[in-house]
Amino acid sequence: MSSIADNIGSVTRRIQKATLQAGRSPGSVRLLAVSKTRPAEDLREAFAAGQVAFGENYVQEALEKQEALADLPDMEWHFIGPIQSNKTRQIASSFDWVHSVDRLKIARRLNDQRGDTLPPLNICLQVNINEEESKSGCRVDQLPGLVEAVGELPNLRLRGLMAIPDPSQPEAELRASFRKLANTLKALKGDHPDAGPLDTLSMGMSGDLELAIAEGATWVRVGTALFGERPAKS
Numbered sequence: 001m002s003s004i005a006d007n008i009g010s011v012t013r014r015i016q017k018a019t020l021q022a023g024r025s026p027g028s029v030r031l032l033a034v035s036k037t038r039p040a041e042d043l044r045e046a047f048a049a050g051q052v053a054f055g056e057n058y059v060q061e062a063l064e065k066q067e068a069l070a071d072l073p074d075m076e077w078h079f080i081g082p083i084q085s086n087k088t089r090q091i092a093s094s095f096d097w098v099h100s101v102d103r104l105k106i107a108r109r110l111n112d113q114r115g116d117t118l119p120p121l122n123i124c125l126q127v128n129i130n131e132e133e134s135k136s137g138c139r140v141d142q143l144p145g146l147v148e149a150v151g152e153l154p155n156l157r158l159r160g161l162m163a164i165p166d167p168s169q170p171e172a173e174l175r176a177s178f179r180k181l182a183n184t185l186k187a188l189k190g191d192h193p194d195a196g197p198l199d200t201l202s203m204g205m206s207g208d209l210e211l212a213i214a215e216g217a218t219w220v221r222v223g224t225a226l227f228g229e230r231p232a233k234s
């Protein structure tokens, strides 16, 4: 079995190769290590191998790991899971980024609970790009209103969009989904130049990060290719 450090090396090479092939500048794509269900020691090992940013889906699990890893203050924490409103306080105070904001109520709570002692919370709006039933994320047609309103919230920094396109699509359609997210961000940036940096596309996972990078991903969220298969969630 390959070590986490080996896996970080090979995923980093995949990212570099795809970035080069897309004619994009080196370093324009960052690796988010998705560490849900993984023990804190796996994150420690990844950090020792140079990985800085970690993505977690479950609040309680993430807080326990943060406590176990409190001796490593340079770790960057990203929340990427569905958000219940009774969890926003902990998310607002314990994360650097949230990729999965999909409604104004959640954005307002994160803004109010972030307060102004911490730097603004980086957020992405999650989009249900393939309009799947039972999927988190807002619709594309809800984005202009959301961007307008979220852009007014002083303790949030609106960085861009996140999506999890249906991975069972044929490759051409998957790629078209990534392109649609990229074009949507471009249009929003043109229409709402003051809403925030809007410089971020969080898209692409273990199986499709090359396609996402070809279409402009700036964060790829990778779990399995770094840490191995996850146990089924009980």
Ligand SMILES: *Cc1c(COP(=O)(O)O)cnc(C)c1O
Binding pocket: 034, 036, 057, 080, 081, 164, 205, 206, 207, 221, 222, 223, 224, 225
């Ligand atoms: C689990 C998860 C990932 C990582 O998926 P892999 O296929 O294991 O790379 C990425 N993004 C989100 C939102 C996830 O929940």
